[in-house]
Amino acid sequence: MNEKQTLRHWAIGAALGLTLSQIPFGTIPAYAANAPFQQALTQHLNAEQGGRLPVEEFYQLRDEKPAWQSESAVEALIAALNTLESDGLNPADYRADRLMSEFQSSQRLGDSAQAAFDIQATQALLLALDHLERGKVNPRDVEPNWDVARPERGYSLLRVVHAVDDNDLERAFSLARPSSSEYQQLREALSQYRKIATLGSAPYLSAREESLRPGDVDDDVAVLRQRLTLWGEPGLLSADSSAYPMIGVQAAGDRRTFDAELEMAVKRFQRRHQLTDDGVVGEKTRLAINAPAASRVDQLRVNLERARWITPMQASEPRVWVDIAGFQLHYIRPNGQQWNARVVVGSPRRETPIIHSSISHLTINPSWTIPPTIMREDVLPRVRQSTDYLSQHNMQVINMSGAQLDPAEVDWQRPGGVMLRQVAGNSNPLGRVVVRFPNNDMIYLHDTPAQGLFQRDQRALSSGCVRVEGVREFAQMLLQDSGSRYQLSSLLNSGGSDRNVNLPQRIPVALHYLTAWPNAEGEVEFRSDIYRRDASVLAALQRSV
Numbered sequence: 001m002n003e004k005q006t007l008r009h010w011a012i013g014a015a016l017g018l019t020l021s022q023i024p025f026g027t028i029p030a031y032a033a034n035a036p037f038q039q040a041l042t043q044h045l046n047a048e049q050g051g052r053l054p055v056e057e058f059y060q061l062r063d064e065k066p067a068w069q070s071e072s073a074v075e076a077l078i079a080a081l082n083t084l085e086s087d088g089l090n091p092a093d094y095r096a097d098r099l100m101s102e103f104q105s106s107q108r109l110g111d112s113a114q115a116a117f118d119i120q121a122t123q124a125l126l127l128a129l130d131h132l133e134r135g136k137v138n139p140r141d142v143e144p145n146w147d148v149a150r151p152e153r154g155y156s157l158l159r160v161v162h163a164v165d166d167n168d169l170e171r172a173f174s175l176a177r178p179s180s181s182e183y184q185q186l187r188e189a190l191s192q193y194r195k196i197a198t199l200g201s202a203p204y205l206s207a208r209e210e211s212l213r214p215g216d217v218d219d220d221v222a223v224l225r226q227r228l229t230l231w232g233e234p235g236l237l238s239a240d241s242s243a244y245p246m247i248g249v250q251a252a253g254d255r256r257t258f259d260a261e262l263e264m265a266v267k268r269f270q271r272r273h274q275l276t277d278d279g280v281v282g283e284k285t286r287l288a289i290n291a292p293a294a295s296r297v298d299q300l301r302v303n304l305e306r307a308r309w310i311t312p313m314q315a316s317e318p319r320v321w322v323d324i325a326g327f328q329l330h331y332i333r334p335n336g337q338q339w340n341a342r343v344v345v346g347s348p349r350r351e352t353p354i355i356h357s358s359i360s361h362l363t364i365n366p367s368w369t370i371p372p373t374i375m376r377e378d379v380l381p382r383v384r385q386s387t388d389y390l391s392q393h394n395m396q397v398i399n400m401s402g403a404q405l406d407p408a409e410v411d412w413q414r415p416g417g418v419m420l421r422q423v424a425g426n427s428n429p430l431g432r433v434v435v436r437f438p439n440n441d442m443i444y445l446h447d448t449p450a451q452g453l454f455q456r457d458q459r460a461l462s463s464g465c466v467r468v469e470g471v472r473e474f475a476q477m478l479l480q481d482s483g484s485r486y487q488l489s490s491l492l493n494s495g496g497s498d499r500n501v502n503l504p505q506r507i508p509v510a511l512h513y514l515t516a517w518p519n520a521e522g523e524v525e526f527r528s529d530i531y532r533r534d535a536s537v538l539a540a541l542q543r544s545v
Helices: 003-015 035-048 055-061 071-087 099-109 111-134 157-165 169-176 181-197 219-230 260-272 283-289 293-314 372-385 388-392 451-455 471-481 488-492 534-542
Strands: 319-323 328-332 338-346 355-364 395-398 419-422 433-436 460-462 466-468 499-512 516-518 524-526
Touching: 035 055, 035 111, 055 111, 055 157, 071 099, 071 111, 071 169, 071 181, 099 111, 111 157, 111 169, 111 293, 157 169, 181 293, 181 516, 181 524, 219 260, 219 283, 260 283, 260 524, 293 319, 293 499, 293 516, 293 524, 293 534, 328 471, 338 451, 338 460, 338 471, 355 471, 355 488, 372 388, 372 419, 388 395, 433 471, 466 471, 471 488, 471 499
Parallel strands: 319 499
Antiparallel strands: 319 328, 328 338, 338 466, 355 433, 355 499, 395 419, 516 524
């Protein structure tokens, strides 16, 4: 009989009131000498059965031994829990602020209290690991369109037990923490901005009628230098070398001049904040420069949580993912090469939803059946002014069976069950190619004749679907990488409309919403919260568990 079986039989005997001499089997382990404590631990474990956290499994892997009955073990757990602040989590959610007092109290109160504390400390550890791996917040609670189940535990609980045995709790946390470079860059940024938030504030840039431009000489230029120094730009001020950048700083006389060095610093700041990098400090740039550091801390916490949600989906290759708030599409090809493109996404009135799916087919030379919302809000008001709008935009009127109708015979004040279809062609809003994937929102990736929109910095302009710059190159890669025999150029020249071409192998696609995320250079970019989704995630993060 092994040690675990011996302990289980001994615990049962103790629970039945048998003396040690009455237990008719093997050797009792040394840690089982305290029968009342072990009986209390067993009773508490029985009460925990069926819980969401793997508490019972944790103790089974430890042969039912307690884990937190020494002050040094509790101190190590508390120290590790406090490091979760660097992940944007609140250590108090895992009892870090009261574990030591609870431990000391349990030591005075006896066996049952000690056993209860041991399990509570284990629960704190396992809850922290769960939140670190999958996120504290269930995304479905704050993102109504979230369409995938939360992943099962991916880390090894046995390795966690070994780390606890070695008193190395940070190693245990590293097993659950996302390992991606993007996650680590967000953590580093959070640490940086927390330090900035402790410095106090530099003076704010006042509103101006005229933008601050390179070559200007003005008192506001000195303030601009101070604000950018606060955000980490080096070399813009003269200061006491023993002082931190914002302590005891005095702008030298020539610091009122908007020189080339300052212009480059402004451009770097603008690139990190989704602004036109022209080196000119207009109103949008001024507001971003004046943002409180605490607001950036909150933004980073929110997006670290989102990063935990999407970690399982970021592991597969090939994959396509649309960074909605970053106005970018990224395609990770089977060979590891990454292809990037600018995109136009839904406006705040018609948001692009979060979607997880797989690309199934392409539509070549698509016609466009006007969605009900666009027809009601955008098209019908124009048609009611003049039915010429239909011919001008190559639109056909069809009934629910697809039969074409005469526009003159439709009561446009009460059109009933008619639909509008725009025929295929270069002027069609879908362009020449649509990339399709199953979803409940009728969202797809597509071409567009309005290529000039890709030059804008803020590209939340569509009715929900995603317009992709260079979509034809993208479509050809999808054909090639999925093993299709088709060439896109031949398909486009083959004539006809609405030709669907299936991909032999589906390619995963995800549409994610991230308002802070590292760029290709590893710098964290801050984006506009175009759909105002950050607040609900932050509020959920701040709620106690």
